[in-house]
């Protein structure tokens with residue numbers, strides 16, 4: 001039995017409330033003992049750009065990004081992702097499956113409209129939110145899986161790399177940090193994350209060429225952990241990955257993860273202002289603005 005309802009992500013304690021709601025509903029159903037285990041609660045953000053499903057049996061939350069048309073990451077969307085992660089932390093989620101609710105696209109990366117024709121002020125708000133959302137995702141207490149069911153260029157790849165395990169739907173989609181192809185440079189914390197994932201040799205090759213990997217290429221270099229032929233298979237693999245942690249004490253797991261990620265996290269925490277200054281200097285330059293304009297045009301012309 002599946003119970004669906006909408007809930008406002010902005011509300012405090014959504015996870016607990018959703019479970020309480022489900023439990024109340026369960027008790028209201030006659031012969032509830034015969035209900036299958038693994039009751040599921042669903043809710044979505046106030047703007048509807050994020051859908052969350054919580055499995056009451058495993059405590060695993062599936063977070064679906066669904067900001068049409070391409071899940072591009074603008075300030076509001078990043079803020080909603082961060083609030084969702086905060087709620088899952090607060091309610092002690094046991095795991096996260098991050099995926100897309102849109103066909104063909106995991107996320108198209110940063111919303112280029114936030115970079116093109118921006119002001120220093122708007123870029124500061126946007127970039128500060130991006131740093132903050134990424135820090136939350138990279139350091140979640142609960143284990144995380146990216147189920148990459150579509151293209152994942154730029155910051156889409158960065159979000160996926162910040163999850164602990166990556167499962168990608170093959171064979172049509174691509175993933176990678178493609179900044180150099182656009183004439184821009186990946187920020188140092190994107191670079192750090194890619195080095196952590198691929199090692200320096202493969203990261204250098206990938207970053208300098210702005211390579212977008214097919215799923216089988218990504219598997220070969222270790223950018224993803226598994227390639228699947230269907231979403232159902234992907235969900236089953238993600239659940240299997242997360243289920244291994246059911247018997248591992250949470251604090252030991254979390255501290256180990258943070259120990260391994262500490263260098264990359266603290267590099268950004270200590271250098272947030274420097275990072276922002278780099279971004280403002282680069283993005284507001286006339287040359288980069290011209291390039292971004294042409295890139296946007298090329299996307300629209302397709």
Ligand SMILES: CC/C=C\C/C=C\C/C=C\CC/C=C/CC(=O)SCCNC(=O)CCNC(=O)[C@H](O)C(C)(C)COP(=O)(O)OP(=O)(O)OC[C@H]1O[C@@H](n2cnc3c(N)ncnc32)[C@H](O)[C@@H]1OP(=O)(O)O
Pocket residue numbers: 069070072104105107108109110111112113151153154155156178179184185186187188278279282283296299300301302
């Ligand atoms: C000294 C200096 C030191 C250090 C440097 C420091 C800092 C560096 C500074 C900044 C770094 C900036 C980092 C950026 C990371 C990024 O994420 S950049 C974005 C990367 N993403 C892309 O390049 C993706 C582009 N999009 C696509 O390739 C395709 O759209 C995609 C494969 C995703 C989907 O294809 P398809 O299904 O065919 O859809 P369309 O192409 O038709 O797109 C539909 C509409 O969506 C619009 N759109 C697509 N992507 C974006 C986007 N990222 N942002 C905004 N809008 C996007 C597209 O234009 C279409 O719009 P339309 O419907 O025509 O109006």
